Amino acid sequence: MEKPIENYWRLRLRDLKETLEGNNFEVFIAEDPEAAKKLVLEEIIPKLGPETISWGGSMTFTNSGLYRALQDRSGIKVIDTFEKTISPDEMMDRRRKALLADLFITGTNAVTETGKLVNLDMIGNRVAAITFGPKHVIILLGRNKIVPDLEDAMLRVKDYAAPTNAMRLDKKTPCVKTSYCEECKSPDRICNHWTITEKSFPKGRIKVVLINENLGI
Ligand code: SF4
Numbered sequence: 001m002e003k004p005i006e007n008y009w010r011l012r013l014r015d016l017k018e019t020l021e022g023n024n025f026e027v028f029i030a031e032d033p034e035a036a037k038k039l040v041l042e043e044i045i046p047k048l049g050p051e052t053i054s055w056g057g058s059m060t061f062t063n064s065g066l067y068r069a070l071q072d073r074s075g076i077k078v079i080d081t082f083e084k085t086i087s088p089d090e091m092m093d094r095r096r097k098a099l100l101a102d103l104f105i106t107g108t109n110a111v112t113e114t115g116k117l118v119n120l121d122m123i124g125n126r127v128a129a130i131t132f133g134p135k136h137v138i139i140l141l142g143r144n145k146i147v148p149d150l151e152d153a154m155l156r157v158k159d160y161a162a163p164t165n166a167m168r169l170d171k172k173t174p175c176v177k178t179s180y181c182e183e184c185k186s187p188d189r190i191c192n193h194w195t196i197t198e199k200s201f202p203k204g205r206i207k208v209v210l211i212n213e214n215l216g217i
Pocket of ligand 1: 158162163166173174175180181183184188191
């Protein structure tokens with residue numbers, strides 16, 4: 001067989017799409033971040049017609065170029081929760097307002113082969129928006145986030161994603177020094193709110209874009 005790795009991922013993503021659709025998610029497959037960006041900008045957003053849009057922490061979202069593209073998009077009010085120059089109070093206010101946006105875009109820490117999204121948040125604004133508030137949610141998801149089951153998902157998050165995110169964010173937590181989760185009591189602890197999204201309710205509210213590359217943390 002030629003291109004076995006490409007074939008493997010084509011089959012895996014096809015199966016995961018079907019499984020997620022069985023859990024009431026609307027699912028798309030994109031070959032790379034550029035294709036995901038085009039899909040969101042040219043198909044999903046025009047179909048949804050949001051008046052307000054916001055987002056929550058996701059390297060996949062920023063690295064896809066969508067963050068910059070949406071900042072410049074006319075006709076949509078943007079609630080920018082990534083802007084670096086605003087005060088902590090203003091940032092918290094925007095995070096609250098983002099919960100009432102028409103469209104919220106983010107990533108997920110893991111997805112199981114049984115079609116469940118698993119996330120762990122510091123503040124909770126991202127998992128809150130995935131759960132309830134925004135009319136529509138888009139989850140951008142690199143293939144490296146796929147794990148067999150919930151146990152592996154939680155292991156992935158605590159053993160890998162949380163320490164590396166703490167490093168990325170320059171947190172003063174033990175995992176930044178050791179790479180292992182120490183179940184810290186640090187004020188900088190980023191592991192506070194778990195969510196498991198078993199199904200999209202209402203059906204189709206959460207759209208998942210499966211991207212055929214390793215992306216994010
Ligand atoms: S609980 Fe603390 S030590 Fe463990 S991963 Fe989270 S921030 Fe790091």
